[in-house]
Amino acid sequence: xNIAIVGAGNVAWHxxxxxxxTGNAVTAVYSRTLTQASELTNLLPGAVAKADLDFRDxxxxxxxxxxxxxxxxxxxxxxxxxPGSIVAHTSGSQPISVLGSxxxxxxxxxxxxxxxxxxxxxxxxxxxxxVEGSTEQATQKLEQxxxxxxxxxEHVTSEKRKQLHLAAVFACNFTNHLLGISQELLxxxxxxxxLLQPLIQETITKAATHNxxxxxxxxxxxxxxxxxxxxxxxxxxxPLLQSIYQQLTQSIQEKKLS
Amino acid sequence: xNIAIVGAGNVAWHxxxxxxxTGNAVTAVYSRTLTQASELTNLLPGAVAKADLDFRDxxxxxxxxxxxxxxxxxxxxxxxxxPGSIVAHTSGSQPISVLGSxxxxxxxxxxxxxxxxxxxxxxxxxxxxxVEGSTEQATQKLEQxxxxxxxxxEHVTSEKRKQLHLAAVFACNFTNHLLGISQELLxxxxxxxxLLQPLIQETITKAATHNxxxxxxxxxxxxxxxxxxxxxxxxxxxPLLQSIYQQLTQSIQEKKLS
Numbered sequence: 416x417n418i419a420i421v422g423a424g425n426v427a428w429h430x431x432x433x434x435x436x437t438g439n440a441v442t443a444v445y446s447r448t449l450t451q452a453s454e455l456t457n458l459l460p461g462a463v464a465k466a467d468l469d470f471r472d473x474x475x476x477x478x479x480x481x482x483x484x485x486x487x488x489x490x491x492x493x494x495x496x497x498p499g500s501i502v503a504h505t506s507g508s509q510p511i512s513v514l515g516s517x518x519x520x521x522x523x524x525x526x527x528x529x530x531x532x533x534x535x536x537x538x539x540x541x542x543x544x545x546v547e548g549s550t551e552q553a554t555q556k557l558e559q560x561x562x563x564x565x566x567x568x569e570h571v572t573s574e575k576r577k578q579l580h581l582a583a584v585f586a587c588n589f590t591n592h593l594l595g596i597s598q599e600l601l602x603x604x605x606x607x608x609x610l611l612q613p614l615i616q617e618t619i620t621k622a623a624t625h626n627x628x629x630x631x632x633x634x635x636x637x638x639x640x641x642x643x644x645x646x647x648x649x650x651x652x653x654p655l656l657q658s659i660y661q662q663l664t665q666s667i668q669e670k671k672l673s
Numbered sequence: 674x675n676i677a678i679v680g681a682g683n684v685a686w687h688x689x690x691x692x693x694x695t696g697n698a699v700t701a702v703y704s705r706t707l708t709q710a711s712e713l714t715n716l717l718p719g720a721v722a723k724a725d726l727d728f729r730d731x732x733x734x735x736x737x738x739x740x741x742x743x744x745x746x747x748x749x750x751x752x753x754x755x756p757g758s759i760v761a762h763t764s765g766s767q768p769i770s771v772l773g774s775x776x777x778x779x780x781x782x783x784x785x786x787x788x789x790x791x792x793x794x795x796x797x798x799x800x801x802x803x804v805e806g807s808t809e810q811a812t813q814k815l816e817q818x819x820x821x822x823x824x825x826x827e828h829v830t831s832e833k834r835k836q837l838h839l840a841a842v843f844a845c846n847f848t849n850h851l852l853g854i855s856q857e858l859l860x861x862x863x864x865x866x867x868l869l870q871p872l873i874q875e876t877i878t879k880a881a882t883h884n885x886x887x888x889x890x891x892x893x894x895x896x897x898x899x900x901x902x903x904x905x906x907x908x909x910x911x912p913l914l915q916s917i918y919q920q921l922t923q924s925i926q927e928k929k930l931s
Contacts, residue, residue: 484897508892508900529871530879530890543868569868578862579869581904586855586869587876588891589921590848594877595885595928597844604836610801610827611837611844612881613787618845619852619877621788623870627853632788633846634766639742642766646839655927659920663847666913670853 417474419443422481423455425531433539433564442473469495480504501553508580510573521553539564545571635667675732677701680739681713683789691797691822700731727753738762759811766838768831779811801825893925
Protein backbone atom coordinates (compact mmCIF):
# COMPACT_ATOMS: atom_id res chain seq x y z
CA UNK A 416 0.00 0.00 0.00
CA ASN A 417 0.98 3.65 -0.38
CA ILE A 418 1.34 5.35 2.97
CA ALA A 419 1.84 8.99 3.97
CA ILE A 420 2.96 9.74 7.50
CA VAL A 421 2.22 12.87 9.50
CA GLY A 422 4.96 13.26 12.10
CA ALA A 423 8.64 12.35 12.28
CA GLY A 424 8.87 11.42 15.96
CA ASN A 425 9.57 8.07 17.61
CA VAL A 426 6.45 6.24 16.41
CA ALA A 427 6.63 7.63 12.87
CA TRP A 428 10.33 6.73 12.75
CA HIS A 429 9.85 3.02 13.43
CA UNK A 430 6.49 2.50 11.72
CA UNK A 431 7.59 4.21 8.50
CA UNK A 432 10.73 2.10 8.21
CA UNK A 433 8.84 -1.05 9.19
CA UNK A 434 6.23 -0.46 6.51
CA UNK A 435 8.81 0.31 3.84
CA UNK A 436 10.79 -2.82 4.75
CA THR A 437 7.78 -5.08 4.27
CA GLY A 438 6.86 -4.06 0.74
CA ASN A 439 4.70 -1.01 1.33
CA ALA A 440 5.68 2.38 -0.11
CA VAL A 441 5.99 5.40 2.16
CA THR A 442 5.22 8.17 -0.29
CA ALA A 443 5.47 11.25 1.99
CA VAL A 444 6.47 12.32 5.49
CA TYR A 445 5.19 15.57 7.02
CA SER A 446 6.88 17.43 9.83
CA ARG A 447 6.67 21.05 10.97
CA THR A 448 10.04 21.69 9.33
CA LEU A 449 11.38 20.15 6.13
CA THR A 450 14.65 19.35 7.94
CA GLN A 451 12.89 17.08 10.42
CA ALA A 452 10.85 15.41 7.70
CA SER A 453 13.99 14.88 5.60
CA GLU A 454 15.80 13.08 8.40
CA LEU A 455 13.23 10.34 8.01
CA THR A 456 12.69 10.49 4.23
CA ASN A 457 16.48 10.18 3.77
CA LEU A 458 16.00 6.62 5.02
CA LEU A 459 12.98 5.99 2.77
CA PRO A 460 13.79 5.89 -0.98
CA GLY A 461 10.91 7.41 -2.94
CA ALA A 462 9.37 9.35 -0.05
CA VAL A 463 8.81 13.10 -0.27
CA ALA A 464 9.48 15.40 2.72
CA LYS A 465 6.67 17.87 3.39
CA ALA A 466 6.15 20.86 5.68
CA ASP A 467 2.51 21.31 4.64
CA LEU A 468 -0.49 19.02 5.11
CA ASP A 469 -1.59 18.85 1.48
CA PHE A 470 -1.20 15.20 0.40
CA ARG A 471 -3.12 15.50 -2.89
CA ASP A 472 0.09 15.28 -4.94
CA UNK A 473 1.18 11.85 -3.62
CA UNK A 474 -0.40 8.36 -3.63
CA UNK A 475 -2.06 7.63 -0.26
CA UNK A 476 -4.06 4.51 0.50
CA UNK A 477 -3.56 5.35 4.17
CA UNK A 478 -2.46 8.56 5.93
CA UNK A 479 -1.10 7.81 9.41
CA UNK A 480 -1.18 10.66 11.95
CA UNK A 481 1.67 9.97 14.40
CA UNK A 482 1.76 13.21 16.40
CA UNK A 483 1.26 14.03 20.10
CA UNK A 484 -2.33 13.39 21.33
CA UNK A 485 -3.10 17.08 21.72
CA UNK A 486 -2.23 17.81 18.09
CA UNK A 487 -4.29 15.06 16.41
CA UNK A 488 -7.53 17.04 16.11
CA UNK A 489 -5.86 20.10 14.64
CA UNK A 490 -3.80 18.07 12.14
CA UNK A 491 -6.86 16.11 11.01
CA UNK A 492 -8.69 19.39 10.52
CA UNK A 493 -6.04 20.82 8.22
CA UNK A 494 -5.44 17.75 6.04
CA UNK A 495 -5.95 18.03 2.30
CA UNK A 496 -6.37 14.55 0.85
CA UNK A 497 -7.27 12.58 -2.25
CA PRO A 498 -10.78 11.14 -1.73
CA GLY A 499 -10.76 7.43 -0.89
CA SER A 500 -7.74 7.61 1.44
CA ILE A 501 -8.06 6.30 4.99
CA VAL A 502 -6.90 8.68 7.74
CA ALA A 503 -5.81 6.91 10.95
CA HIS A 504 -4.08 8.09 14.13
CA THR A 505 -1.55 6.03 16.11
CA SER A 506 -2.56 6.97 19.68
CA GLY A 507 -3.49 4.51 22.40
CA SER A 508 -5.45 6.90 24.54
CA GLN A 509 -7.49 8.81 21.94
CA PRO A 510 -10.80 7.55 20.51
CA ILE A 511 -11.35 7.30 16.78
CA SER A 512 -13.75 10.22 17.09
CA VAL A 513 -10.94 12.71 17.80
CA LEU A 514 -10.30 12.70 14.04
CA GLY A 515 -13.79 14.11 13.47
CA SER A 516 -15.36 13.63 10.09
CA UNK A 517 -13.01 14.06 7.12
CA UNK A 518 -14.49 14.77 3.70
CA UNK A 519 -13.87 11.87 1.34
CA UNK A 520 -12.07 9.68 3.88
CA UNK A 521 -12.83 6.81 6.21
CA UNK A 522 -11.04 7.21 9.54
CA UNK A 523 -9.32 4.77 11.85
CA UNK A 524 -6.80 3.93 14.53
CA UNK A 525 -3.49 2.12 13.98
CA UNK A 526 -1.94 1.81 17.45
CA UNK A 527 1.38 0.02 17.94
CA UNK A 528 1.43 -0.99 21.62
CA UNK A 529 5.06 -0.37 22.59
CA UNK A 530 7.26 2.51 23.72
CA UNK A 531 9.59 3.68 21.00
CA UNK A 532 12.74 5.72 20.91
CA UNK A 533 14.65 6.45 17.73
CA UNK A 534 17.93 5.01 19.03
CA UNK A 535 16.57 1.66 20.13
CA UNK A 536 15.81 -0.94 17.47
CA UNK A 537 12.38 -2.57 17.78
CA UNK A 538 11.19 -5.89 16.41
CA UNK A 539 7.82 -4.72 15.06
CA UNK A 540 6.83 -8.34 14.27
CA UNK A 541 6.35 -8.83 18.01
CA UNK A 542 4.61 -5.51 18.72
CA UNK A 543 0.81 -5.79 19.07
CA UNK A 544 -0.97 -3.43 16.69
CA UNK A 545 -4.54 -2.51 17.59
CA VAL A 546 -6.69 -1.29 14.74
CA GLU A 547 -10.15 0.19 14.41
CA GLY A 548 -11.97 1.65 11.40
CA SER A 549 -14.96 3.94 10.91
CA THR A 550 -16.25 1.45 8.32
CA GLU A 551 -15.88 -2.30 7.85
CA GLN A 552 -13.76 -1.61 4.78
CA ALA A 553 -11.42 0.74 6.64
CA THR A 554 -11.00 -1.77 9.47
CA GLN A 555 -10.08 -4.51 7.01
CA LYS A 556 -7.60 -2.33 5.16
CA LEU A 557 -5.89 -1.22 8.38
CA GLU A 558 -5.76 -4.82 9.59
CA GLN A 559 -4.14 -5.84 6.33
CA UNK A 560 -1.58 -3.04 6.68
CA UNK A 561 -0.86 -3.99 10.30
CA UNK A 562 -0.44 -7.66 9.38
CA UNK A 563 2.26 -6.69 6.90
CA UNK A 564 4.51 -5.58 9.77
CA UNK A 565 3.29 -7.49 12.86
CA UNK A 566 2.12 -10.98 13.75
CA UNK A 567 -0.01 -9.62 16.60
CA UNK A 568 -2.86 -7.63 15.13
CA GLU A 569 -6.12 -7.13 17.01
CA HIS A 570 -9.31 -5.28 16.23
CA VAL A 571 -10.07 -3.23 19.35
CA THR A 572 -12.80 -0.60 19.74
CA SER A 573 -12.11 2.85 21.22
CA GLU A 574 -14.02 1.88 24.37
CA LYS A 575 -11.89 -1.23 24.92
CA ARG A 576 -8.71 0.62 24.01
CA LYS A 577 -9.48 3.04 26.84
CA GLN A 578 -9.67 0.10 29.29
CA LEU A 579 -6.44 -1.26 27.85
CA HIS A 580 -4.79 2.09 28.36
CA LEU A 581 -5.89 2.14 31.99
CA ALA A 582 -4.46 -1.38 32.42
CA ALA A 583 -1.20 -0.18 30.83
CA VAL A 584 -1.00 2.73 33.28
CA PHE A 585 -1.06 0.24 36.17
CA ALA A 586 1.26 -2.31 34.56
CA CYS A 587 3.80 0.11 33.07
CA ASN A 588 3.58 3.74 34.25
CA PHE A 589 2.90 2.92 37.90
CA THR A 590 5.26 -0.06 37.90
CA ASN A 591 8.01 2.16 36.51
CA HIS A 592 7.39 4.67 39.30
CA LEU A 593 7.57 1.93 41.96
CA LEU A 594 10.86 0.77 40.46
CA GLY A 595 12.08 4.36 40.76
CA ILE A 596 11.04 4.53 44.43
CA SER A 597 12.78 1.21 45.01
CA GLN A 598 16.02 2.44 43.41
CA GLU A 599 15.88 5.59 45.50
CA LEU A 600 15.53 3.51 48.69
CA LEU A 601 18.49 1.35 47.66
CA UNK A 602 20.56 4.42 46.91
CA UNK A 603 19.79 5.90 50.34
CA UNK A 604 21.00 2.65 51.90
CA UNK A 605 24.12 2.81 49.74
CA UNK A 606 23.19 -0.43 47.97
CA UNK A 607 23.51 -1.08 44.23
CA UNK A 608 20.26 -1.31 42.28
CA UNK A 609 21.58 -4.41 40.50
CA LEU A 610 20.92 -6.39 43.69
CA LEU A 611 17.16 -6.46 43.08
CA GLN A 612 17.32 -7.03 39.33
CA PRO A 613 17.08 -10.87 39.35
CA LEU A 614 14.12 -10.70 41.73
CA ILE A 615 12.34 -8.06 39.62
CA GLN A 616 12.83 -10.09 36.45
CA GLU A 617 11.53 -13.22 38.20
CA THR A 618 8.47 -11.27 39.40
CA ILE A 619 7.63 -10.19 35.84
CA THR A 620 8.27 -13.62 34.36
CA LYS A 621 6.06 -15.28 36.96
CA ALA A 622 3.28 -12.70 36.48
CA ALA A 623 3.30 -13.42 32.75
CA THR A 624 2.53 -17.10 33.27
CA HIS A 625 0.37 -17.01 36.42
CA ASN A 626 -2.42 -14.94 37.89
CA UNK A 627 -0.28 -12.51 39.92
CA UNK A 628 -2.79 -12.54 42.78
CA UNK A 629 -2.14 -16.26 43.30
CA UNK A 630 1.67 -15.91 43.47
CA UNK A 631 1.74 -12.80 45.68
CA UNK A 632 4.50 -12.87 48.32
CA UNK A 633 5.68 -10.45 51.01
CA UNK A 634 4.59 -9.05 54.36
CA UNK A 635 1.18 -7.79 53.17
CA UNK A 636 -0.12 -11.17 52.01
CA UNK A 637 1.41 -12.89 55.06
CA UNK A 638 -0.24 -10.32 57.33
CA UNK A 639 3.14 -9.72 58.95
CA UNK A 640 2.26 -6.69 61.10
CA UNK A 641 5.72 -6.27 62.65
CA UNK A 642 7.47 -5.99 59.30
CA UNK A 643 4.76 -3.65 57.95
CA UNK A 644 5.16 -1.41 61.03
CA UNK A 645 8.95 -1.38 60.57
CA UNK A 646 8.57 -0.37 56.94
CA UNK A 647 6.11 2.43 57.71
CA UNK A 648 8.55 3.74 60.27
CA UNK A 649 11.36 3.76 57.70
CA UNK A 650 9.08 5.91 55.52
CA UNK A 651 8.11 8.33 58.29
CA UNK A 652 9.61 11.34 56.50
CA UNK A 653 7.46 10.75 53.44
CA PRO A 654 3.73 10.72 54.27
CA LEU A 655 2.67 10.21 50.63
CA LEU A 656 4.89 7.15 50.32
CA GLN A 657 3.61 5.85 53.64
CA SER A 658 0.07 6.22 52.39
CA ILE A 659 0.87 4.46 49.10
CA TYR A 660 2.49 1.64 51.09
CA GLN A 661 -0.59 1.33 53.32
CA GLN A 662 -3.11 1.37 50.49
CA LEU A 663 -1.24 -1.17 48.37
CA THR A 664 -0.89 -3.37 51.46
CA GLN A 665 -4.64 -3.06 52.09
CA SER A 666 -5.40 -3.85 48.44
CA ILE A 667 -3.21 -6.98 48.56
CA GLN A 668 -4.94 -8.12 51.75
CA GLU A 669 -8.42 -7.50 50.32
CA LYS A 670 -7.53 -9.59 47.27
CA LYS A 671 -6.59 -12.43 49.59
CA LEU A 672 -9.99 -12.28 51.24
CA SER A 673 -12.00 -12.01 48.03
CA UNK B 674 32.82 -26.88 54.17
CA ASN B 675 30.48 -29.16 56.11
CA ILE B 676 26.97 -27.76 56.23
CA ALA B 677 23.86 -28.78 58.13
CA ILE B 678 20.53 -27.39 57.04
CA VAL B 679 17.50 -26.77 59.22
CA GLY B 680 14.43 -26.88 57.01
CA ALA B 681 13.48 -28.68 53.80
CA GLY B 682 11.40 -25.98 52.12
CA ASN B 683 12.06 -24.01 48.94
CA VAL B 684 15.18 -22.18 50.10
CA ALA B 685 16.73 -25.24 51.79
CA TRP B 686 15.97 -27.27 48.68
CA HIS B 687 17.95 -25.08 46.28
CA UNK B 688 20.71 -23.94 48.63
CA UNK B 689 21.50 -27.49 49.83
CA UNK B 690 21.80 -28.83 46.31
CA UNK B 691 23.78 -25.79 45.19
CA UNK B 692 26.26 -26.20 48.04
CA UNK B 693 26.67 -29.91 47.44
CA UNK B 694 27.22 -29.35 43.72
CA THR B 695 30.06 -26.91 44.34
CA GLY B 696 32.23 -29.13 46.51
CA ASN B 697 30.76 -28.53 49.96
CA ALA B 698 29.31 -31.43 51.95
CA VAL B 699 25.76 -31.24 53.28
CA THR B 700 26.02 -33.50 56.29
CA ALA B 701 22.48 -33.27 57.70
CA VAL B 702 19.00 -31.93 56.93
CA TYR B 703 16.41 -31.35 59.64
CA SER B 704 12.70 -31.21 59.10
CA ARG B 705 9.77 -31.68 61.47
CA THR B 706 9.24 -35.14 60.02
CA LEU B 707 11.88 -37.57 58.81
CA THR B 708 9.93 -38.09 55.58
CA GLN B 709 10.25 -34.42 54.62
CA ALA B 710 13.94 -34.35 55.52
CA SER B 711 14.54 -37.55 53.52
CA GLU B 712 13.01 -36.08 50.37
CA LEU B 713 15.94 -33.70 50.32
CA THR B 714 18.69 -35.97 51.70
CA ASN B 715 17.78 -38.53 49.02
CA LEU B 716 19.28 -36.03 46.58
CA LEU B 717 22.36 -35.43 48.76
CA PRO B 718 24.72 -38.44 49.03
CA GLY B 719 26.21 -38.53 52.52
CA ALA B 720 23.59 -36.37 54.23
CA VAL B 721 21.64 -37.62 57.25
CA ALA B 722 17.91 -36.88 57.65
CA LYS B 723 16.97 -35.62 61.10
CA ALA B 724 13.74 -34.88 62.97
CA ASP B 725 15.55 -33.48 66.05
CA LEU B 726 17.77 -30.40 66.37
CA ASP B 727 20.80 -32.11 67.88
CA PHE B 728 23.66 -31.70 65.38
CA ARG B 729 26.47 -32.83 67.67
CA ASP B 730 26.83 -36.15 65.81
CA UNK B 731 27.61 -34.62 62.40
CA UNK B 732 30.34 -32.32 61.09
CA UNK B 733 29.09 -28.71 60.91
CA UNK B 734 31.21 -25.73 59.93
CA UNK B 735 27.97 -23.89 59.29
CA UNK B 736 24.37 -24.61 60.31
CA UNK B 737 21.90 -22.81 58.04
CA UNK B 738 18.43 -22.14 59.43
CA UNK B 739 16.09 -21.99 56.43
CA UNK B 740 12.67 -21.93 58.11
CA UNK B 741 9.76 -19.42 58.13
CA UNK B 742 10.66 -16.12 59.83
CA UNK B 743 8.41 -16.77 62.82
CA UNK B 744 10.17 -20.07 63.60
CA UNK B 745 13.80 -18.86 63.53
CA UNK B 746 14.00 -17.79 67.17
CA UNK B 747 12.50 -21.01 68.49
CA UNK B 748 14.71 -23.21 66.28
CA UNK B 749 17.86 -21.33 67.31
CA UNK B 750 16.86 -21.76 70.93
CA UNK B 751 16.59 -25.54 70.66
CA UNK B 752 19.78 -26.20 68.65
CA UNK B 753 22.40 -28.53 70.10
CA UNK B 754 25.70 -27.92 68.36
CA UNK B 755 29.38 -28.69 68.33
CA PRO B 756 31.22 -25.60 69.63
CA GLY B 757 32.91 -23.65 66.83
CA SER B 758 30.05 -23.99 64.36
CA ILE B 759 28.50 -20.88 62.82
CA VAL B 760 24.69 -20.65 63.01
CA ALA B 761 23.15 -18.48 60.28
CA HIS B 762 19.58 -17.86 59.12
CA THR B 763 18.53 -17.31 55.50
CA SER B 764 15.86 -14.63 55.98
CA GLY B 765 15.82 -11.26 54.25
CA SER B 766 13.61 -9.49 56.74
CA GLN B 767 15.01 -10.71 60.07
CA PRO B 768 18.01 -9.14 61.82
CA ILE B 769 20.95 -11.24 62.91
CA SER B 770 19.84 -10.63 66.51
CA VAL B 771 16.77 -12.86 66.12
CA LEU B 772 19.15 -15.80 66.59
CA GLY B 773 19.98 -14.56 70.09
CA SER B 774 23.21 -15.69 71.62
CA UNK B 775 24.10 -19.33 71.03
CA UNK B 776 26.60 -21.01 73.37
CA UNK B 777 29.78 -21.89 71.51
CA UNK B 778 28.71 -20.44 68.15
CA UNK B 779 29.12 -17.28 66.16
CA UNK B 780 25.91 -16.29 64.41
CA UNK B 781 25.17 -14.85 60.98
CA UNK B 782 22.88 -14.29 58.03
CA UNK B 783 23.13 -16.04 54.65
CA UNK B 784 20.35 -14.52 52.55
CA UNK B 785 19.86 -15.58 48.92
CA UNK B 786 17.93 -12.73 47.30
CA UNK B 787 15.52 -14.57 45.01
CA UNK B 788 12.13 -16.28 45.18
CA UNK B 789 12.43 -20.04 45.06
CA UNK B 790 10.04 -22.85 44.34
CA UNK B 791 11.09 -26.48 44.31
CA UNK B 792 9.85 -27.12 40.76
CA UNK B 793 11.66 -24.22 39.12
CA UNK B 794 15.39 -24.56 38.49
CA UNK B 795 17.45 -21.58 39.64
CA UNK B 796 20.90 -20.49 38.51
CA UNK B 797 22.38 -19.74 41.93
CA UNK B 798 25.53 -18.28 40.32
CA UNK B 799 23.41 -15.23 39.40
CA UNK B 800 21.54 -14.95 42.71
CA UNK B 801 22.89 -12.24 45.03
CA UNK B 802 23.74 -13.66 48.45
CA UNK B 803 23.87 -11.16 51.31
CA VAL B 804 25.91 -12.22 54.31
CA GLU B 805 26.54 -10.85 57.79
CA GLY B 806 28.38 -12.32 60.76
CA SER B 807 28.44 -11.65 64.49
CA THR B 808 32.25 -11.65 64.30
CA GLU B 809 34.74 -10.75 61.57
CA GLN B 810 35.64 -14.42 61.33
CA ALA B 811 32.04 -15.53 60.93
CA THR B 812 31.47 -12.91 58.22
CA GLN B 813 34.51 -14.12 56.30
CA LYS B 814 33.53 -17.75 56.54
CA LEU B 815 29.97 -17.05 55.37
CA GLU B 816 31.29 -14.93 52.50
CA GLN B 817 33.57 -17.77 51.48
CA UNK B 818 30.65 -20.21 51.57
CA UNK B 819 28.46 -17.84 49.55
CA UNK B 820 31.20 -17.32 46.96
CA UNK B 821 31.33 -21.05 46.38
CA UNK B 822 27.81 -20.94 44.89
CA UNK B 823 27.31 -17.36 43.68
CA UNK B 824 29.28 -14.68 41.86
CA UNK B 825 27.25 -11.93 43.55
CA UNK B 826 28.12 -11.90 47.24
CA GLU B 827 27.72 -8.79 49.37
CA HIS B 828 28.32 -8.03 53.01
CA VAL B 829 25.17 -6.24 54.18
CA THR B 830 24.30 -5.29 57.77
CA SER B 831 20.90 -6.04 59.32
CA GLU B 832 20.02 -2.34 59.19
CA LYS B 833 20.76 -2.11 55.47
CA ARG B 834 19.06 -5.41 54.77
CA LYS B 835 15.90 -3.95 56.27
CA GLN B 836 16.10 -1.03 53.80
CA LEU B 837 16.74 -3.49 51.00
CA HIS B 838 13.70 -5.48 52.03
CA LEU B 839 11.56 -2.35 51.94
CA ALA B 840 12.90 -1.59 48.44
CA ALA B 841 12.06 -5.16 47.40
CA VAL B 842 8.49 -4.75 48.65
CA PHE B 843 8.05 -1.77 46.30
CA ALA B 844 9.89 -3.33 43.35
CA CYS B 845 8.48 -6.86 43.62
CA ASN B 846 5.49 -7.32 45.95
CA PHE B 847 3.73 -4.09 44.99
CA THR B 848 4.69 -4.40 41.32
CA ASN B 849 3.27 -7.92 41.26
CA HIS B 850 0.01 -6.60 42.73
CA LEU B 851 -0.20 -3.84 40.09
CA LEU B 852 0.33 -6.46 37.39
CA GLY B 853 -2.56 -8.40 38.93
CA ILE B 854 -4.79 -5.31 38.86
CA SER B 855 -3.78 -4.72 35.25
CA GLN B 856 -4.64 -8.29 34.24
CA GLU B 857 -7.99 -8.00 35.97
CA LEU B 858 -8.78 -4.80 34.04
CA LEU B 859 -7.81 -6.50 30.77
CA UNK B 860 -9.98 -9.48 31.59
CA UNK B 861 -12.97 -7.23 32.32
CA UNK B 862 -12.48 -5.65 28.90
CA UNK B 863 -12.25 -9.14 27.35
CA UNK B 864 -8.67 -8.51 26.21
CA UNK B 865 -5.81 -11.00 26.46
CA UNK B 866 -3.11 -10.23 29.04
CA UNK B 867 -0.45 -11.08 26.43
CA LEU B 868 -1.17 -7.73 24.76
CA LEU B 869 0.70 -5.78 27.45
CA GLN B 870 3.57 -8.23 27.86
CA PRO B 871 6.04 -6.60 25.42
CA LEU B 872 5.39 -3.19 26.99
CA ILE B 873 5.86 -4.55 30.53
CA GLN B 874 9.13 -6.23 29.58
CA GLU B 875 10.36 -3.03 27.93
CA THR B 876 9.45 -1.05 31.07
CA ILE B 877 11.55 -3.37 33.24
CA THR B 878 14.47 -3.46 30.83
CA LYS B 879 14.51 0.33 30.60
CA ALA B 880 14.28 0.75 34.38
CA ALA B 881 17.31 -1.53 34.78
CA THR B 882 19.50 0.74 32.68
CA HIS B 883 18.07 4.18 33.47
CA ASN B 884 16.82 6.11 36.46
CA UNK B 885 13.09 5.22 36.14
CA UNK B 886 12.06 8.74 37.16
CA UNK B 887 13.80 10.14 34.06
CA UNK B 888 12.05 7.75 31.64
CA UNK B 889 8.57 8.01 33.17
CA UNK B 890 5.77 8.11 30.58
CA UNK B 891 1.96 8.27 30.76
CA UNK B 892 -0.82 10.71 31.66
CA UNK B 893 0.47 11.54 35.17
CA UNK B 894 3.88 12.85 34.05
CA UNK B 895 2.27 14.64 31.07
CA UNK B 896 -0.28 16.23 33.42
CA UNK B 897 -3.03 14.99 31.10
CA UNK B 898 -6.07 15.83 33.24
CA UNK B 899 -8.67 14.59 30.76
CA UNK B 900 -7.19 11.11 30.56
CA UNK B 901 -6.72 10.96 34.35
CA UNK B 902 -10.38 11.94 34.85
CA UNK B 903 -11.48 9.27 32.38
CA UNK B 904 -9.46 6.64 34.21
CA UNK B 905 -10.82 7.60 37.62
CA UNK B 906 -14.32 7.32 36.20
CA UNK B 907 -13.60 3.82 34.89
CA UNK B 908 -12.58 2.91 38.46
CA UNK B 909 -15.63 4.48 40.10
CA UNK B 910 -16.84 1.15 41.55
CA UNK B 911 -13.55 0.63 43.39
CA PRO B 912 -12.73 3.54 45.75
CA LEU B 913 -9.49 1.89 47.01
CA LEU B 914 -8.19 1.48 43.47
CA GLN B 915 -9.22 5.06 42.67
CA SER B 916 -7.26 6.25 45.67
CA ILE B 917 -4.17 4.18 44.71
CA TYR B 918 -4.41 5.63 41.19
CA GLN B 919 -4.63 9.19 42.56
CA GLN B 920 -1.76 8.80 45.00
CA LEU B 921 0.60 7.17 42.49
CA THR B 922 -0.32 9.94 40.02
CA GLN B 923 0.45 12.57 42.66
CA SER B 924 3.74 10.85 43.53
CA ILE B 925 4.79 10.79 39.86
CA GLN B 926 3.94 14.48 39.51
CA GLU B 927 5.84 15.43 42.68
CA LYS B 928 8.92 13.60 41.39
CA LYS B 929 8.71 15.70 38.24
CA LEU B 930 8.75 18.90 40.29
CA SER B 931 11.53 17.83 42.62
